[in-house]
Amino acid sequence: MIDIKQLRNNPDIYKDNARKKGVEVDVDQLLGFDKELQELRSQVDEKRRQINEHADNFKQTQGTTSPENNEKGRALKKEKGDLEHKLKSVQLQFDELIKKVPNLRWQDVPDGTSEADNINSAPVIQPRTFDFEPKNHWQIAQQRMWIDKERAAKVSGSRFAYIKGDLVKLQLAIVQFTMNVLSNEEVLKKIIKDNSLSIDSTPFTPVLPPLMLKEFVYDEMDRLEPRDDRYQVGEEKDHLWLQGSAEHVVGSMHRQEKFNEADLPIRYIAYATSFRREAGTYGKDTEGIFRMHQFDKLEMEVLSVQESGIEEHKFLIAIQEYLMQQLDLPYRVVTKCAADIGKPNARGIDIEAWLPGQDKYRETHTADYMTDYQARRLKTRVRRSTENDSKVELVHTNDATAFALGRTMIAIIENYQTANGGVRIPEVLRPYMGNREVL
RNA sequence: GGAGAGGUGGCCGAGUGGUUGAAGGCGCACGCUUGGAAAGCGUGUAUGCGGAGCAAUCCGUAUCGAGGGUUCAAAUCCCUCUCUCUCCGCCA
Numbered sequence: 001m002i003d004i005k006q007l008r009n010n011p012d013i014y015k016d017n018a019r020k021k022g023v024e025v026d027v028d029q030l031l032g033f034d035k036e037l038q039e040l041r042s043q044v045d046e047k048r049r050q051i052n053e054h055a056d057n058f059k060q061t062q063g064t065t066s067p068e069n070n071e072k073g074r075a076l077k078k079e080k081g082d083l084e085h086k087l088k089s090v091q092l093q094f095d096e097l098i099k100k101v102p103n104l105r106w107q108d109v110p111d112g113t114s115e116a117d118n119i120n121s122a123p124v125i126q127p128r129t130f131d132f133e134p135k136n137h138w139q140i141a142q143q144r145m146w147i148d149k150e151r152a153a154k155v156s157g158s159r160f161a162y163i164k165g166d167l168v169k170l171q172l173a174i175v176q177f178t179m180n181v182l183s184n185e186e187v188l189k190k191i192i193k194d195n196s197l198s199i200d201s202t203p204f205t206p207v208l209p210p211l212m213l214k215e216f217v218y219d220e221m222d223r224l225e226p227r228d229d230r231y232q233v234g235e236e237k238d239h240l241w242l243q244g245s246a247e248h249v250v251g252s253m254h255r256q257e258k259f260n261e262a263d264l265p266i267r268y269i270a271y272a273t274s275f276r277r278e279a280g281t282y283g284k285d286t287e288g289i290f291r292m293h294q295f296d297k298l299e300m301e302v303l304s305v306q307e308s309g310i311e312e313h314k315f316l317i318a319i320q321e322y323l324m325q326q327l328d329l330p331y332r333v334v335t336k337c338a339a340d341i342g343k344p345n346a347r348g349i350d351i352e353a354w355l356p357g358q359d360k361y362r363e364t365h366t367a368d369y370m371t372d373y374q375a376r377r378l379k380t381r382v383r384r385s386t387e388n389d390s391k392v393e394l395v396h397t398n399d400a401t402a403f404a405l406g407r408t409m410i411a412i413i414e415n416y417q418t419a420n421g422g423v424r425i426p427e428v429l430r431p432y433m434g435n436r437e438v439l
Numbered sequence: 440g441g442a443g444a445g446g447u448g449g450c451c452g453a454g455u456g457g458u459u460g461a462a463g464g465c466g467c468a469c470g471c472u473u474g475g476a477a478a479g480c481g482u483g484u485a486u487g488c489g490g491a492g493c494a495a496u497c498c499g500u501a502u503c504g505a506g507g508g509u510u511c512a513a514a515u516c517c518c519u520c521u522c523u524c525u526c527c528g529c530c531a
Binding site: 038041042044045046048049051052054055056057058069070071072073074076077258260381383392 | 449457485486488489490499500501510511512
């Protein structure tokens, strides 16, 4: 959620921002509700003052009072009740509307009307040339019996799969490799230095989060919508939702908490299964395991003070690139335009891996910088102390993919394939696979 | 699923109707003391909203898990929900 005070002072900036993001929201109506709320609140406060003053009159007499006095107190309370009732109904309308106002985009986010306006970097690692016709991951995996979608369809339906054999070992190797990189402060220091960042090198804490979350928490994260893409569990009884990304359960983990400045940044690397209905993607990416209802992911989440938010964002992108370079996978970096970064985002970057079997770049990573947008409703705050002053402010949140395991394995299979249908193992993963060289 | 105990400030913990935004302690900050430090002593130490002021600050209001109720008055009484813990049962 945005800061209403900021919007009061700069309504045009918010209007322009919403337009650029392609979000429709009536800012003037919101300001109207805001004004009404302020008036009602001061009326309620005044009424409460009168009630308190009236009650204070009995303190001396220790409860000795008269019917007339009781009558007056009751009348005041009735008036307060009426005002509060009005306040509540305006508040509800205000709350609904303010949630629709998108976060301000960062200064350097390019304009654009759709993902077609995103800006692609030149390849950072060049696609390799093959002296044979490269197959796609599905052809290879099927032949090697690594993926079984037919049986998964019998049991669970479309867009589910059994992952088997060496592909499982490969996934676990990537998980271990990544966990080791992100909890190694020396590596992080090097990445910080190489990218001329000036942030602290606190290592990432590995996390296995719960996969279900409460509806109102999901809403506070501003990730519940579109609900069509979410799975609800125990609709009547539990009101729980399956997370669509570890960000949803890790970013919300410190809701209603107040940190000391020295506690930040807090960095997590979560390993979790994500669930998505993939509504509206019928017939898209049906081959293989590119787009599944369920997929495993390594996800980074960072809570920081506001001044280092943007550097944390750049740090996460640098880590993503480092990881891709370690696996030696061809990729490019995509700077997403205003229309494509999403409502809660201030800035968004994707990484796309080259898939020779599809002859295309495809998204494997995303990095989202939310400034204080998520933290405001979550009430995740930090106490900051200076000389003789201490204030509490909202933390800034960042999340970014370390590896989406399914897609990463697709990229490995397709880029590391050999003419005879084999797949070499990226060097850094070999120690985690018994030092084997091929799958 | 059954039975019980709890949720108070950064932390611990007192508090069964008005003098409690909340005792006491710890922690933290500043000052005194010291060659310096520790100990000791003193002072201060929540946040949201609205208002006044250049400002330090002051005024009003709300907040003791959440919501509702009783009362002139609720951290304190009643109801509902929620979370944590203990014991039993079931179970990976």
